Amino acid sequence: MSRLPPVPDWAPALAARACAREGTAPPEILWGRVRRRGHPMRLQGGVASYAVNDGHLSHGQLQRAGGRRVIKVWAGVDERDARLVFLHELAHWIAGDAHAPAFWDCAWRLYRRYLSAHLDFALAREAPYRVEAIKAASRAGVPGAARMLEERAAARTRSRRGRRAAVGRA
Ligand SMILES: [Zn+2]
Numbered sequence: 226m227s228r229l230p231p232v233p234d235w236a237p238a239l240a241a242r243a244c245a246r247e248g249t250a251p252p253e254i255l256w257g258r259v260r261r262r263g264h265p266m267r268l269q270g271g272v273a274s275y276a277v278n279d280g281h282l283s284h285g286q287l288q289r290a291g292g293r294r295v296i297k298v299w300a301g302v303d304e305r306d307a308r309l310v311f312l313h314e315l316a317h318w319i320a321g322d323a324h325a326p327a328f329w330d331c332a333w334r335l336y337r338r339y340l341s342a343h344l345d346f347a348l349a350r351e352a353p354y355r356v357e358a359i360k361a362a363s364r365a366g367v368p369g370a371a372r373m374l375e376e377r378a379a380a381r382t383r384s385r386r387g388r389r390a391a392v393g394r395a
Contacts, residue, residue: 232256236311243315243335252318255297259283283310287317305343309350329361
């Protein structure tokens with residue numbers, strides 16, 4: 226008997242819909258549960274890394290298993306978050322491994338279609354991971370993304386000015 230929990234019904238259904246619309250075949254899916262604390266969260270295919278996880282957050286990976294590629298999600302207790310992670314990995318399946326602009330454009334296309342009630346959550350979750358995620362969110366018209374980019378640019382300008390001032394005093 227496998228100790229893995231069953232793949233929830235929504236995941237293959239979502240993969241089938243999303244992949245049909247994107248013109249590609251759906252991937253195989255594996256499901257696991259995230260461990261409650263101290264999970265070694267150095268992820269390559271996942272959404273974010275956290276030293277300590279309270280059990281809410283999920284992570285995922287587009288794995289290679291033999292010649293196949295399989296999406297695996299380690300699900301936390303927040304289903305909205307599990308969906309976000311699943312869609313992130315689905316975007317890798319569709320648009321490639323690299324966190325390149327084309328990947329993020331695909332990810333936000335999927336978030337807008339299938340996670341539209343939680344775009345603010347998606348932005349908060351993806352923003353700390355890669356600035357490219359915010360740029361793509363801004364291109365996709367996600368509310369708050371353009372302002373987040375402006376604030377980051379302003380913060381960078383302030384820190385550059387700060388460094389110049391420090392050099393000037395030396
Ligand atoms: Zn990724």
